[in-house]
Amino acid sequence: MRTSRARNxxxxxxxxxxxxxxxxxxxxxxxxxxxxxxxxxxALQGTKPAWATDAADRGATAxxxxxxxxxxxxxxxxxxxxxxxxxxxxxxxxxYGKYLSAEQAQARFGATRQQVAEVRQWLESAxxxxxxxxxxxxxxxGDVATAEKAFGTQLRNYRKGNRTYRAxxxxxxVPTGLGAAVLAVSGxxxxxHKSSHDDTLPPPDEVFRNxxxxxxxxxxxxxxxxxxxxxxxxxxxxxxxxxxQLRAAYGAGDWTGKGVTVAITDAYAxxxxxxxxxxxxxxxxxxPYRKGQLRQxxxxxxxxxxxxxxxxxxxxxxxxxxxxxxxxxxxDIVYVGGASCYDADLLDALNKIVDHRLADIxxxxxxxxxxxxxxxxxxxxxxxxxxGAVEGIGFYFSSGDSGDNVxxxxxxxxxxxxxxxxxxxxxxxxxxxxxxxxYQWETGWGTLKAGLSADGKSWTNFPxxxxxxxxGGTSSTVKQPxxxxxxxxxxxAQANGKKRMRxxxxxxxxxxxxxxxxxxxxxxLPDGSxxxxxxxxxxxxxxAPVIAGVQALAQQARNGxxxxxxxxxxxxxYGSKAYHDVTDYPLGPNQELAVARVDFANGFDASDGxxxxxxxxxxxxxxxxxxxYDDVTGVGTPAAGYVNSYRRR
Numbered sequence: 001m002r003t004s005r006a007r008n009x010x011x012x013x014x015x016x017x018x019x020x021x022x023x024x025x026x027x028x029x030x031x032x033x034x035x036x037x038x039x040x041x042x043a044l045q046g047t048k049p050a051w052a053t054d055a056a057d058r059g060a061t062a063x064x065x066x067x068x069x070x071x072x073x074x075x076x077x078x079x080x081x082x083x084x085x086x087x088x089x090x091x092x093x094x095x096y097g098k099y100l101s102a103e104q105a106q107a108r109f110g111a112t113r114q115q116v117a118e119v120r121q122w123l124e125s126a127x128x129x130x131x132x133x134x135x136x137x138x139x140x141x142g143d144v145a146t147a148e149k150a151f152g153t154q155l156r157n158y159r160k161g162n163r164t165y166r167a168x169x170x171x172x173x174v175p176t177g178l179g180a181a182v183l184a185v186s187g188x189x190x191x192x193h194k195s196s197h198d199d200t201l202p203p204p205d206e207v208f209r210n211x212x213x214x215x216x217x218x219x220x221x222x223x224x225x226x227x228x229x230x231x232x233x234x235x236x237x238x239x240x241x242x243x244x245q246l247r248a249a250y251g252a253g254d255w256t257g258k259g260v261t262v263a264i265t266d267a268y269a270x271x272x273x274x275x276x277x278x279x280x281x282x283x284x285x286x287x288p289y290r291k292g293q294l295r296q297x298x299x300x301x302x303x304x305x306x307x308x309x310x311x312x313x314x315x316x317x318x319x320x321x322x323x324x325x326x327x328x329x330x331x332d333i334v335y336v337g338g339a340s341c342y343d344a345d346l347l348d349a350l351n352k353i354v355d356h357r358l359a360d361i362x363x364x365x366x367x368x369x370x371x372x373x374x375x376x377x378x379x380x381x382x383x384x385x386x387x388g389a390v391e392g393i394g395f396y397f398s399s400g401d402s403g404d405n406v407x408x409x410x411x412x413x414x415x416x417x418x419x420x421x422x423x424x425x426x427x428x429x430x431x432x433x434x435x436x437x438x439y440q441w442e443t444g445w446g447t448l449k450a451g452l453s454a455d456g457k458s459w460t461n462f463p464x465x466x467x468x469x470x471x472g473g474t475s476s477t478v479k480q481p482x483x484x485x486x487x488x489x490x491x492x493a494q495a496n497g498k499k500r501m502r503x504x505x506x507x508x509x510x511x512x513x514x515x516x517x518x519x520x521x522x523x524x525l526p527d528g529s530x531x532x533x534x535x536x537x538x539x540x541x542x543x544a545p546v547i548a549g550v551q552a553l554a555q556q557a558r559n560g561x562x563x564x565x566x567x568x569x570x571x572x573x574y575g576s577k578a579y580h581d582v583t584d585y586p587l588g589p590n591q592e593l594a595v596a597r598v599d600f601a602n603g604f605d606a607s608d609g610x611x612x613x614x615x616x617x618x619x620x621x622x623x624x625x626x627x628x629y630d631d632v633t634g635v636g637t638p639a640a641g642y643v644n645s646y647r648r649r
Contacts, residue, residue: 008438010069037086046375048153049189051160052167056572058157061166063145067155069128070137070344072380073111074180079321081109085389085422089565091572099564102357109387110137115181122178126150127270136351137380151185153159166192168260175427183383184376186344193343194308194368194379207523210536211598211610214239218440220238220246223596224347227458229614230592237597240518240536241510242328243286247637248328250438250509250550251640256287257328257552259560263359264321264545265349266366268305269298269337269469270314272522273321275647279532280322280520287329290599290621294321294332297352299565300341308341318521319537322501324363326517326547330449334358341366343377354393360555360562360567362388362395362418363548363553365541369405370476373416378477380449385422385565392562395423396548398540403446403621407466414473414504414624421481425504426544427633428470429513429582429625430593430617443593444632445512445538446620452612459614463594469512471504472538472631483571487629508565508582509546514595514615517546526604550638563646570635575628578645579636584618586623593617 009541075081100108119138120130130144130148143167144155148273151172157164167189174182186193201463215221228234241249272295278289282562302310318336324333329433338345346366353359385395400415402408418425428445450464473495480493480500510517516538525531555563563569573579585591594616602608618625625632 041173047172064143074183085386252582255553257331260552267341304340323545327550331552389565392564403469427505427508430512431510443618448616475502509543
């Protein structure tokens with residue numbers, strides 16, 4: 001998964017408004033309005049980051065420093081937007097499925113020209129230079145002193161980790177007359193706001209190959225010459241599941257996603273995606289692409305290419321495109337690239353999908369840790385998701401690849417935007433597909449790695465160290481949405497205190513790189529030439545597009561009617577035969593599972609030797625996949641009955 005906070009997707013009568021508003025509040029979304037500050041000012045709650053504490057204060061920011069900000073616009077009716085988004089997504093509501101067109105949504109909930117003009121005029125009168133305007137925000141630049149005066153707060157330097165960043169010392173504010181127009185302001189703090197993909201994605205600029213031996217399906221090739229583990233011999237890792245195997249595992253049946261469009265967002269764009277996707281389909285038995293079935297919508301320019309590791313995002317796009325097509329071979333795919341891995345540019349990509357209604361389903365394999373999220377940016381993301389919901393667009397986000405994040409950050413926390421109450425958070429599993437494409441079992445994705453001893457007779461430090469696993473857990477910032485009530489145990493919802501909070505993920509699919517997906521991509525070969533090659537890959541970067549593909553099948557099954565924001569219907573099916581209820585011990589209590597894996601030491605051939613390891617499955621940091629809802633796999637993974645449960649008769 002790419003993570004980055006620069007991110008390494010008709011008027012109601014008053015009588016109808018009140019119950020809809022109650023539904024919005026039940027989702028746990030903070031009220032968009034803010035208390036009026038003294039002196040004729042309107043406070044923008046949450047503009048002071050949580051990390052800007054007195055203990056971290058390192059003094060005032062120099063007045064001459066430069067600030068680039070975005071004033072995000074609240075639109076005509078922020079409360080009404082949340083209410084309508086909740087209603088059209090709730091199967092129990094009379095408004096369920098009554099989506100608006102992009103034009104209707106903008107006319108009803110978008111910012112007015114007058115709001116844009118008023119915000120622009122105010123910024124200019126405050127001495128800031130306006131650099132851009134659109135229906136979502138007004139951007140501007142200026143020095144620190146001018147920004148402080150405009151937003152009624154002092155900018156100071158604060159220690160965050162090993163670095164020092166600028167941030168407001170108190171919540172920013174705007175003139176009272178602009179309070180209804182302004183949702184949030186971002187850019188007053190200058191901590192990195194970017195996303196990235198996970199380490200499980202090899203850089204496409206250098207070739208990556210998997211060594212053998214392999215299994216063609218789970219258990220087909222047993223490592224009889226290697227030491228046993230947990231009392232028995234173990235199979236070699238699969239070479240990489242194909243679309244045929246994944247479709248069988250998740251109950252695709254004869255559905256193909258015909259008539260459905262899936263959007264994919266990432267940063268940048270692979271220059272060889274069309275050729276790579278076509279070659280991969282040809283080699284691996286997927287349907288060939290129709291003319292126009294795969295297209296890209298790209299920005300005019302790219303920025304921060306070195307800081308964001310632009311070439312690393314090529315593999316992310318390739319995985320997402322090929323996984324969606326493998327699961328839903330007739331679905332149209334539109335890739336919408338961000339100009340960088342920063343939040344501002346990824347928000348622009350998401351807004352582009354909503355503004356032009358480019359797709360029904362949006363797969364996003366990127367994010368960051370919740371500690372790096374600030375309420376201003378979270379509010380901007382949620383507004384996109386809510387606008388998408390009223391148009392019948394569903395957003396799916398990877399839950400993360402570092403389990404509870406303790407190993408990588410020292411603190412238990414979830415990933416963002418996966419923590420949003422308005423998106424579907426996708427967790428991950430280890431998947432066993434057996435002979436004749438038969439689903440065998442799944443565990444929660446979490447891996448321990450032990451190396452082969454020098455004499456080849458045992459596993460060193462068995463069972464080994466934690467390497468990676470599906471993200472999940474309890475949010476510290478987002479209240480529990482109504483669709484999770486009665487499903488998520490209080491032991492999880494109240495993990496951070498007395499208040500019930502949003503828990504991730506919502507649903508899951510295969511993610512473990514050791515039971516992963518085969519991907520084909522143009523890479524730089526050892527002799528320096530460019531060439532197509534294939535490798536096995538995983539991460540919740542795989543799970544998200546797989547679920548997006550399954551949702552395309554489900555939408556086709558309901559006669560093409562968009563599912564929209566899917567969480568209410570996903571939880572409505574909880575406990576039914578629509579799901580595989582995934583646990584870490586699918587074969588029985590204490591029956592451990594593991595695979596043997598052999599890798600090239602240099603990543604592409606045996607000239608520098610081979611590395612043999614044992615990968616134990618179902619070991620996701622402190623997170624556990626158990627019977628019922630859990631914070632590794634959510635309600636479970638799609639079973640044979642899932643797609644057909646959407647069928648309209």
